[in-house]
Amino acid sequence: MSDACDICQQRGEINLVASGIAPITYGKCGDCMERGAENIGVISIWLASYGGPQNAPEYCEQLSSFLASEYVDWHDIREHYRQNEEEILSSFNAEFFGND
Numbered sequence: 001m002s003d004a005c006d007i008c009q010q011r012g013e014i015n016l017v018a019s020g021i022a023p024i025t026y027g028k029c030g031d032c033m034e035r036g037a038e039n040i041g042v043i044s045i046w047l048a049s050y051g052g053p054q055n056a057p058e059y060c061e062q063l064s065s066f067l068a069s070e071y072v073d074w075h076d077i078r079e080h081y082r083q084n085e086e087e088i089l090s091s092f093n094a095e096f097f098g099n100d
């Protein structure tokens with residue numbers, strides 16, 4: 001098993017913690033546990049499953065993630081989604097419906 005955090009890639013003491021939004025378990029460092037940070041890829045797919053950030057449940061505004069070497073809040077998560085929507089939707093479709 002990897003000793004790097006699944007959210008921020010920091011190495012060190014890693015704890016297994018269930019995601020708050022997806023049926024997966026992360027290896028999380030202490031910082032990410034404290035912030036309740038979620039993996040940006042997981043959040044993106046989660047948002048895609050609602051048809052985009054505008055349709056996500058209200059608690060999405062509490063989400064925290066790690067992007068380009070810093071922690072980000074909902075505002076930046078939504079912006080990241082908007083900028084990468086095409087790519088996110090194509091991996092969402094590949095994951096759930098196959099490529100064809």
Ligand SMILES: [Zn+2]
Nearest residue numbers: 005008029032
């Ligand atoms: Zn971390």
